Amino acid sequence: MRRYLKEFLSDRRVIEKDTLFWKFLLNGLILPIRSRRKARDYRKIWNRDKDESPFKTITRSQAEKLAGQLASNRAPSGPVDSAQLAKHLQKLRAEDELRQGQQPNLLLFDPNDRREIRRNARLTALQARFARLPMRDALEVWDAATASEKAELTQEFIKKKNAYVRKAYNERPEARAKDRTYRRLVQMFEDGGGPAPTSPTASSFGIGLQPLRE
8 A cells, every 4th residue: 555655646747846855744754644544444445255446346246247137047049938947047046056065956957957057166156157148148248347357257258259150150151241249259359359368279269260251
């Protein structure tokens, strides 16, 4: 805190006259007293659970809340059928309980669902909800995410992007040209706006995939 306060109060744009008297006042009185007070103030509002500022917590919660809302009735293929919605929500609850160290009854689910629940429980809540979203909704969460959340979501984002692009390559060029999600992904990675690849052998647009120029 003292270092940042000193840097701020030594800036000529803040303090125009950087005299010897001001330096004495700054280092002898202001910094020793003010920095301790500010440190106490920050300790009162600091999010100790996540070790981050309250502003970052509020911004983070917005992306997590959006991902949770969208994933509550969506699967990667799209909206969940109303007949399957109760089961879908039950799977989400089981994932959350496993993530929190509880032991939900996984025998209620078939073997494929049990594997999916265990796999998603190893992810953070944000990652798991993001992974369940269709690409278009995932982009909405990506846009709302903070820089640290984007770093957290990078691996899942690239997986989803590669799967979406491979599927798009099987479509006719006319269909790709009308697909806003596909074109958004192409533009993101051409412009360097997408996440950096996690593998040194992967191109920025995916392993073995190159953006179309239509």
